[in-house]
Structures are given as C-alpha cells and as structure tokens.
Amino acid sequence: xxxxxxxxxxxxxxxxxxxxxxxxxxxxxxxxxxxxxxxxxxxxxxxxxxxxxxxxxxxxxxxxxxxxxxxxxxxxxxxxxxxxxxxxxxxxxxxxxxxxxxxxxxxxxxxxxxxxxxxxxxxxxxxxxxxxxxxxxxxxxxxxxx
Amino acid sequence: xxxxxxxxxxxxxxxxxxxxxxxxxxxxxxxxxxxxxxxxxxxxxxxxxxxxxxxxxxxxxxxxxxxxxxxxxxxxxxxxxxxxxxxxxxxxxxxxxxxxxxxxxxxxxxxxxxxxxxxxxxxxxxxxxxxxxxxxxxxxxxxxxxxxxxxxxxxxxxxxxxxxxxxxxxxxxxxxxxxxxxxxxxxxxxxxxxxxxxxxxxxxxxxxxxxxxxxxxxxxxxxxxxxxxxxxxxxxxxxxxxxxxxxxxxxxxxxxxxxxxxxxxxxxxxxxxxxxxxxxxxxxxxxxxxxxxxxxxxxxxxxxxxxxxxxxxxxxxxxxxxxxxxxxxxxxxxxxxxxxxxxxxxxxxxxxxxxxxxxxxxxxxxxxxxxxxxxxxxxxxxxxxxxxxxxxxxxxxxxxxxxxxxxxxxxxxxxx
Numbered sequence: 319x320x321x322x323x324x325x326x327x328x329x330x331x332x333x334x335x336x337x338x339x340x341x342x343x344x345x346x347x348x349x350x351x352x353x354x355x356x357x358x359x360x361x362x363x364x365x366x367x368x369x370x371x372x373x374x375x376x377x378x379x380x381x382x383x384x385x386x387x388x389x390x391x392x393x394x395x396x397x398x399x400x401x402x403x404x405x406x407x408x409x410x411x412x413x414x415x416x417x418x419x420x421x422x423x424x425x426x427x428x429x430x431x432x433x434x435x436x437x438x439x440x441x442x443x444x445x446x447x448x449x450x451x452x453x454x455x456x457x458x459x460x461x462x463x464x
Numbered sequence: 465x466x467x468x469x470x471x472x473x474x475x476x477x478x479x480x481x482x483x484x485x486x487x488x489x490x491x492x493x494x495x496x497x498x499x500x501x502x503x504x505x506x507x508x509x510x511x512x513x514x515x516x517x518x519x520x521x522x523x524x525x526x527x528x529x530x531x532x533x534x535x536x537x538x539x540x541x542x543x544x545x546x547x548x549x550x551x552x553x554x555x556x557x558x559x560x561x562x563x564x565x566x567x568x569x570x571x572x573x574x575x576x577x578x579x580x581x582x583x584x585x586x587x588x589x590x591x592x593x594x595x596x597x598x599x600x601x602x603x604x605x606x607x608x609x610x611x612x613x614x615x616x617x618x619x620x621x622x623x624x625x626x627x628x629x630x631x632x633x634x635x636x637x638x639x640x641x642x643x644x645x646x647x648x649x650x651x652x653x654x655x656x657x658x659x660x661x662x663x664x665x666x667x668x669x670x671x672x673x674x675x676x677x678x679x680x681x682x683x684x685x686x687x688x689x690x691x692x693x694x695x696x697x698x699x700x701x702x703x704x705x706x707x708x709x710x711x712x713x714x715x716x717x718x719x720x721x722x723x724x725x726x727x728x729x730x731x732x733x734x735x736x737x738x739x740x741x742x743x744x745x746x747x748x749x750x751x752x753x754x755x756x757x758x759x760x761x762x763x764x765x766x767x768x769x770x771x772x773x774x775x776x777x778x779x780x781x782x783x784x785x786x787x788x789x790x791x792x793x794x795x796x797x798x799x800x801x802x803x804x805x806x807x808x809x810x811x812x813x814x815x816x817x818x819x820x821x822x823x824x825x826x827x828x829x830x831x832x833x834x835x836x837x838x839x840x841x842x843x844x845x846x847x848x849x850x851x852x853x854x855x856x857x858x859x860x861x862x863x864x865x866x867x868x869x870x871x872x873x874x875x876x877x878x879x880x
Contacts, residue, residue, distance in 0.1 A: 344670040352855040365855035385671035388704045391616035399523020418616040
C-alpha cells in the first residue's frame with residue numbers, strides 16, 4: 319500500500335480521516351458553495367466560473383485540499399452553518415490557510431493544517447485516503463488504487 | 465508565542481471568562497500562523513457583520529449571529545468593554561446596537577457598510593488594525609500603510625475586546641514588500657474599469673495572494689480615491705489581496721525599489737485592454753431582458769450627480785427594477801438638495817443598506833435571494849455582485865460605465 323507522509327507544524331483541531339477532494343483553485347464558501355441556500359441545504363459547489371474543477375461536487379464529509387481561501391469574510395459563518403447541519407468537511411489541508419478559514423476551524427475544532435513540506439495540492443489526488451493529525455502537523459496519504 | 469503577564473492573566477481567566485475566551489482564540493490563531501507575540505490594536509472595525517442574520521453576512525441558520533450574541537451577552541454580564549481605542553460598528557437591530565454601544569463601540573454607518581467611503585475615522589500609518597470588510601482592510605494596508613490581516617468577524621471581535629491581535633502576515637515587515645510586479649498598460653477610465661483591473665490581478669494571484677503585487681504605470685494625476693476603493697473591492701473577490709502597492713502612491717511604495725525592498729520580483733505580468741476584456745467576457749450581455757439593474761458600488765457625491773443628470777425628467781422602464789446605493793455623504797446631499805426626490809420620481813430605488821434591491825414590490829438581498837425570487841438577469845457595476853450572484857445561476861452582466869448601465873434601466877434593453 320503506497321503511503322505518503324507530509325509534515326508541517328501543529329495545526330488546528332484534532333485527528334480526522336477521509337477521502338480527499340483536491341482543487342488547484344482558492345475556495346470561498348460564500349462565493350462558491352451556493353448549495354447552502356438551497357432546499358435541502360447542501361455543501362455543493364455552484365460557481366462554475368470561478369471554481370470549475372469542483373463545480374457540482376459536494377464538499378460535505380470530505381478532506382478538502384486547496385491552496386487557500388479567497389474573497390470575502392463570510393466563509394467563516396457559512397462553514398459554521400454547514401458544520402452545524404453535519405455538512406462541514408472532515409478536515410482542511412492548505413498551502414497557507416486563509417485567516418477567515420482558520421478562525422472557523424478554531425471555533426469548530428476542525429482539523430486544519432498548512433505549511434507542509436510538500437505541496438499538498440500537487441501530491442494529493444482526489445480520491446486518495448487521507449489522515450490528518452493536526453496536533454502533530456502530519457498528513458498521511460494512502461494513494462487511490464494502489 | 466511569548467505572552468506578556470497581562471496577556472497570560474487574560475488567558476488564565478484573571479480578567480473573566482469573556483477575556484479568557486477571546487485570548488484563547490487569538491492565541492490559537494497566533495500559534496497556527498507562527499506569530500511570536502501579540503501586538504496592540506489601535507483600530508477595529510466590526511462592520512459588515514451587522515447581526516441582522518439569515519442573509520448577507522451570515523449562514524441561513526444565523527450561526528455567526530448566535531455566536532456573537534452569546535459572546536456579547538457574556539461581555540455585558542462581566543461588564544467587559546472593548547479595549548481597542550477606536551472600535552467602530554455598523555448599525556444592526558436595535559438590541560445589538562444597544563449592546564455594542566454599552567461595550568464602547570461607536571456606531572457609524574448603515575448596516576452592511578463595506579466601503580472605506582463610510583468608515584471614519586480611518587486609522588493611521590503603521591498602526592495595527594483589524595478591519596472588518598475586505599476592501600476596507602485592503603485600503604488601510606495599501607493606501608494608508610496601517611497593518612492588518614483579513615480575518616473576518618471573529619478575529620476582529622476578539623481583538624477589539626482584548627485590545628490585542630497576533631502579529632503575523634501583513635503585520636510583519638517582511639510581508640509588506642511586493643513580490644509581484646504588475647505593469648498597467650491601460651488607463652482605466654472610471655471606477656468600474658479599475659474594478660476590472662483589480663479582478664484580473666486578484667484572479668491571477670488567487671492561489672498565492674500573499675505574493676504582494678506592486679502596480680507600475682498608473683497615471684498618478686487622474687487616479688482618484690474612489691477608483692482605488694473600487695479597485696480594493698475587486699482585489700478581494702476572485703482572490704484575496706489584502707495588501708498591494710502602487711508605485712508612487714502607496715506610502716510603502718514611493719519607488720519601485722522601495723516597494724520591492726531592492727529585491728527581484730518572483731513574477732511579472734501586464735494588464736491591458738485584452739486582459740480587461742477577458743473579465744468583461746466572463747459576465748457578458750445576454751439575450752434576456754434585464755430584470756434588475758443596480759449600481760451596487762455606493763455612489764459618491766460626484767457619481768450621485770452623474771446619475772441624477774442621467775435620469776432627471778425620465779422614467780425607469782416599467783419592466784426593470786433599478787436600485788442604487790449611496791455613501792453616507794451622498795445620502796446627506798441627496799436628501800438636503802432634493803436629489804433623492806429626483807431619483808425616486810424617476811423610479812429609482814434608493815437602498816437603506818448596501819446591496820438591497822426592490823423586486824416585485826419587496827426589498828430583497830440578491831446575494832442570497834435572487835434565485836428563489838425568480839430573478840433571471842441582473843445588470844451591475846459590481847464584480848463582487850457578479851461573482852456572488854452568478855453562482856445562483858443568475859445571468860450577471862457587467863457594463864463598463866454609469867451611462868451604459870443607466871441606459872439599460874431606462875430602455876429595458878440590453879444590447880448584445
């Protein structure tokens with residue numbers, strides 16, 4: 319079983335594992351995740367123009383791997399709202415976590431790491447199984463299909 | 465992080481539970497971001513999270529509103545006031561306004577204010593600040609030389625209470641310098657064109673917004689603060705550029721050499737008419753008839769007079785809803801000199817808070833309600849609107865001048 323380990327610094331929150339969803343684009347929960355305003359509510363990405371590689375994907379329960387956050391301060395509230403309904407991500411892995419997302423992770427105790435020794439957006443692929451140990455700042459990746 | 469004795473006392477509950485909670489959150493943020501210490505905050509802006517809840521600025525289940533309400537109630541129970549010397553807030557529901565005033569905040573602007581036009585007093589060069597709205601933050605960093613990170617409502621509130629914020633990101637000297645050179649090869653004609661330039665740059669740097677851009681080639685004689693405020697707004701849209709420099713205009717970028725701290729840039733690119741057209745093409749005219757036309761970027765006094773000139777003695781097309789936002793100063797001028805009456809006689813809706821439009825006789829916030837209210841096509845001067853509302857699968861159309869936008873409102877026609 320091919321296993322990759324990424325090391326960084328102490329993150330936010332505890333330990334979580336799940337299936338990775340990877341984007342090369344920066345994410346905004348207010349501009350991109352329009353599913354929050356639908357009935358029934360979802361964490362579905364609806365912004366085709368700015369988030370094309372995640373368009374139509376549901377972010378709930380995934381380990382999200384993306385470079386950083388973008389645009390607007392409302393992502394904190396949207397993440398809080400989705401997490402309360404059980405639609406938040408399992409964990410977040412960034413090149414550099416945007417402070418708006420970091421504050422959400424702090425109040426939600428959501429495992430979040432950044433500053434890793436390898437670029438997570440390049441080495442982790444969608445579908446990989448990922449374990450995030452935020453207290454130790456370690457990410458273990460089991461490659462899909464190996 | 466190394467904390468002072470006072471900060472340690474806060475963290476251990478020596479100043480009560482509210483201060484303990486606030487300092488705990490700030491320390492977690494500081495440790496995560498690699499801060500070595502806390503710094504004193506001179507200016508905090510609680511605006512853009514008005515506490516209205518259930519819409520612009522909050523989740524459908526009002527989670528930020530509930531979080532803040534619980535925290536404010538705790539502060540009031542413990543008689544804790546904002547320690548930050550200048551703590552500003554926009555108006556929300558009366559109960560919230562009363563609480564914030566009791567805690568020592570100054571209510572200064574309408575709910576949802578998110579433009580430097582309406583935020584005063586502004587901070588000073590070198591001060592540590594925690595602005596609320598992204599474009600206010602960018603203006604403070606880039607044009608004033610105050611130092612702040614884009615943290616959102618929780619970071620701002622905790623800093624305002626404790627009077628401290630972790631020193632990381634744009635608060636550090638090494639992150640104040642430019643790493644990207646952007647050559648402006650076009651002279652933007654108005655605030656919308658400046659927004660288009662900002663959108664292009666922000667999009668290009670979105671995955672590494674911390675590589676601070678410096679703009680060269682800006683016409684320093686004709687550029688206005690209004691242009692730059694519009695530029696700041698769109699710099700935080702497809703990306704998150706909290707700090708940029710303009711050669712010869714920004715206090716930390718008097719020369720290109722100063723902006724770059726004498727170092728070679730990581731990246732260079734140019735913005736000209738071709739790059740701007742790419743942005744217009746993202747939000748092009750459609751064959752649909754326009755439902756809503758909005759001047760979302762608040763009208764300054766100058767642009768208020770421009771719009772009045774364009775609509776005076778005319779009527780907005782009956783099939784179109786046309787809404788404008790006014791800055792506080794423009795609102796005062798509009799009411800004092802009868803301009804609001806001219807606008808309203810022409811059928812223009814003047815929103816009480818930013819972003820409001822009227823649709824089928826009701827005031828709605830299109831950011832969250834456009835789709836469910838059956839809106840199909842909106843024409844706007846705001847790329848922020850385009851970005852936020854197009855994700856609801858609404859056709860958003862960006863036009864390049866006030867004249868073109870007002871013409872659509874009057875004729876009810878979009879020329880493709």
